[in-house]
Amino acid sequence: MSRPFDLSLYLVTDEDLAGPRGVVETVRAAIEGGVTLVQHRCKHGTTRDFVATASELMEILRPRGIPLIINDRVDVALAVDADGVHVGQDDMRVAKVRELIGPDRILGLSAALMEELTPDELGPIDYLGVGPVFATTTKPDADDAIGFDHLGRIKAAAGLPVVAIGGLKPEHVEPTLAAGADGLAVVSAIMAAEDPAKAARDFADRIARYRSQ
Template identity: 50%
Template structure:
């Protein structure tokens, strides 16, 4: 049976996103602050390095009951016993990912267009990534920013739980929740924060304060 999961404060991190600070330290502090899910996203490392990093994060997250999601690399997810994978539009198709990962895995999918959101209604995915809400430097090839209006439009098009992603901060967290966001997916807001634990706490507090 698939475990429950909480999208409220969803950290996406890799070694490069953490600057000089060790990834494991950032993740450990973020979990102390209340991060509810962690996605490991590494683009320019070897398979062995990816495996070692994923294994390190799994050892940190498992005792806290926080799911580990692996970006794209289903082989790595299976090897370390990660709870799920996140795929993009050019990655492995969702139906194949589901077959490989099994019915209990958490599978997320990034959305780049309205048409993709509509198509996802027929897919066996657990959540969608809707964005970027605002311009972001953490993903060079991102699509046109949605803004609040575009996010609300796409959120209204899908039955799937959805996270807002793309330069999301505590300042806009409450408003995004009022527009239907089930959680916030962040990189820099936590990875580049002086205190990742406090940054996670602030994001959660702000998201809980729903604003019109």
């Protein structure tokens, strides 16, 4: 059984957007605002840099019970004892990732098309990252925007927890959750914010209000 996780407010790191403040300090602030899970994505730098930053993130996240997911790199996840790995359609097959990380770590997969929801792909994973809901510039090779209706169709077909991603802002909380998503994955709206704690709190408060209705 995989480790427990909460997809409600899923932060994806970006060193460019964090700027001089840096990834670790941005994440430190964002979790005070209510981030429930962090995926560390390293677009630049060496494997050594990736491991070093992931290790720092583990030091602040694990005591708070917030999982750290590593984007793509199984070796980095194992090196720092991260809570899981997230892969895309062009990365290592999920069956091999599951074999390498074992049964207790969290495994996520990106999907945008219904034909990607095959039993072989869904069987080993714990959740889907679905999007982009809107066009995004934080991932140059991202698929075309899918919108809320398609997000809802994928959620209904997958039978798994789903976190939506792609250009999401606080005002998108309600339609995203109404479409069936279990949470929102956010990059620029938090990583590039002047006050990451406040930016995260704006999302978290709206999520809480929607679920209390």
